[in-house]
């Protein structure tokens with residue numbers, strides 16, 4: 505089996521290494537410059553966390569470890585379900601809508617355009633808002649645009665506060681998860697892991713802004 509996981513340049517490397525070490529026994533040297541490693545009959549390939557869902561969906565790897573947020577974003581953007589499984593919590597963060605109280609929001613800056621669009625559709629809220637895609641570090645532009653809001657990752661909340669963003673609504677909780685194709689069957693790697701559903705606003709059922717379990721930021 506080939507498993508993809510965030511490499512040493514990723515903020516998820518530490519938490520991912522811990523999880524992957526439990527999934528694949530006999531791994532060595534995962535912090536070196538080598539981005540592939542043998543573990544008995546299995547192989548670990550290291551990459552950017554946000555590329556893991558694509559590698560899984562394409563069949564290039566059998567399974568991946570990355571953030572639940574990244575998997576949900578990929579599934580919504582590609583209209584393709586993936587099988588997501590909860591792993592032990594390492595560092596839970598929240599994908600959060602934020603702005604400055606009282607603003608008339610016209611633009612939403614986000615690294616989650618598909619999640620943002622699904623959430624807006626589910627809540628028939630700010631449907632006319634323009635969505636501008638970013639790769640992170642969105643708080644500054646949100647703050648200086650008088651009609652700006654954002655959907656971004658919040659861990660401690662310190663960055664929100666430091667940039668004067670005082671209104672926030674969590675859309676979903678995120679932590680590390682295991683991802684496979686929906687058709688993938690391997691009792692070994694997924695055994696005993698709870699299945700993670702998509703957020704309710706993306707399922708078309710319960711329309712509340714909910715907080716569903718899962719893992720961080722996939723880079």
Ligand SMILES: O=P(O)(O)OC[C@H]1O[C@H](OP(=O)(O)OP(=O)(O)O)[C@H](O)[C@@H]1O
Nearest residue numbers: 639640641657658659660661662663664
């Ligand atoms: O709530 P806090 O604990 O303050 O964390 C939130 C910050 O962390 C993330 O940034 P990251 O460190 O991943 O950098 P990037 O977004 O610029 O890639 C996120 O984009 C926020 O900017």
